[in-house]
Amino acid sequence: MTERLSGLEDRSPAPPPIPQPDHARPSDPQEVPLRLCNLPPLNAIANQVLAATAKPDVSFKQLAAVMECDPAFAADALLIANSSLFGFASRVQVLRHALAVLGIDRIKALAVTVAMRSFMGKGGPLLHQVWQHSAACAMIARLISPVFGITGDAAYTLGLLHDIGRLGLLKSYPNEYSPVLASTFENVDQVLSAERALLRVDHGVAGAWLVKNWSYPATFMQACEGHHAPLAPEDPEILQVVKVSCRIAEATGFSAVRYSPAPEYDDILRSLPSHLSSGTFPSAADLRAEVEVQIKSFG
Ligand SMILES: [Fe+2]
Numbered sequence: 041m042t043e044r045l046s047g048l049e050d051r052s053p054a055p056p057p058i059p060q061p062d063h064a065r066p067s068d069p070q071e072v073p074l075r076l077c078n079l080p081p082l083n084a085i086a087n088q089v090l091a092a093t094a095k096p097d098v099s100f101k102q103l104a105a106v107m108e109c110d111p112a113f114a115a116d117a118l119l120i121a122n123s124s125l126f127g128f129a130s131r132v133q134v135l136r137h138a139l140a141v142l143g144i145d146r147i148k149a150l151a152v153t154v155a156m157r158s159f160m161g162k163g164g165p166l167l168h169q170v171w172q173h174s175a176a177c178a179m180i181a182r183l184i185s186p187v188f189g190i191t192g193d194a195a196y197t198l199g200l201l202h203d204i205g206r207l208g209l210l211k212s213y214p215n216e217y218s219p220v221l222a223s224t225f226e227n228v229d230q231v232l233s234a235e236r237a238l239l240r241v242d243h244g245v246a247g248a249w250l251v252k253n254w255s256y257p258a259t260f261m262q263a264c265e266g267h268h269a270p271l272a273p274e275d276p277e278i279l280q281v282v283k284v285s286c287r288i289a290e291a292t293g294f295s296a297v298r299y300s301p302a303p304e305y306d307d308i309l310r311s312l313p314s315h316l317s318s319g320t321f322p323s324a325a326d327l328r329a330e331v332e333v334q335i336k337s338f339g
């Protein structure tokens with residue numbers, strides 16, 4: 041994951057055709073959820089942190105105790121806490137000291153970042169492609185969160201997890217799902233249709249299954265399942281920021297799949313309702329540069 045981000049235009053110029061369903065495959069409607077649910081949890085420590093932070097009276101000492109149970113997790117958390125993603129003015133040597141100043145939302149963001157890094161492991165280029173999109177979405181969500189009136193850390197955490205279904209499908213069904221990620225599509229509906237045709241489930245539903253199975257809060261399920269639906273006035277702000285950030289990530293060179301024509305950042309901003317489009321959004325170039333700098337911190 042140390043390689044520098046590249047835009048979609050840098051990838052192979054001759055993508056394979058959009059995958060079609062293989063009607064000869066045995067059809068077992070239980071197959072997809074069972075295989076997905078057999079995936080190991082994202083990370084036991086991160087799950088405990090998320091569960092603990094759901095309690096209103098949780099203290100950073102309790103969270104530190106959970107995270108320090110696993111020395112590898114604690115070491116990784118300290119590394120990330122000191123990175124430009126969470127940026128301290130001076131280097132922090134002890135995780136407990138870092139957590140004391142991070143605040144609950146940022147501790148959750150840190151725990152999920154560490155968990156996602158280990159969940160990714162040493163994946164191939166397609167896993168890296170999906171991971172880049174998720175990381176970019178998280179960073180963009182944090183950057184534009186003021187427009188939606190929500191905290192940057194909450195937006196970041198949900199952005200990081202919104203496409204966990206893609207990672208889950210790729211890990212559970214590498215042979216079946218890889219062609220989807222290597223194909224070119226006209227729009228996201230075509231992507232979701234191809235996923236359903238091949239695996240009888242799309243990555244949104246798959247992600248919702250996963251986070252439900254891991255007992256994550258309902259907000260996570262909502263973001264996983266609904267992030268490709270059109271923006272709706274009744275959407276909670278946290279879901280709105282994930283929907284918009286996912287599309288912006290696709291338009292700024294961090295798409296999980298290739299689109300032709302590629303989505304345009306300015307078109308996305310123009311399509312927003314007026315109370316959002318009047319907000320302050322960075323330029324596409326600034327956004328891309330900022331994400332490229334921050335994403336190096338993921339290592
Ligand atoms: Fe998605």
Ligand SMILES: [Fe+2]
Pocket residue numbers: 173177202203286287296
């Ligand atoms: Fe996405």
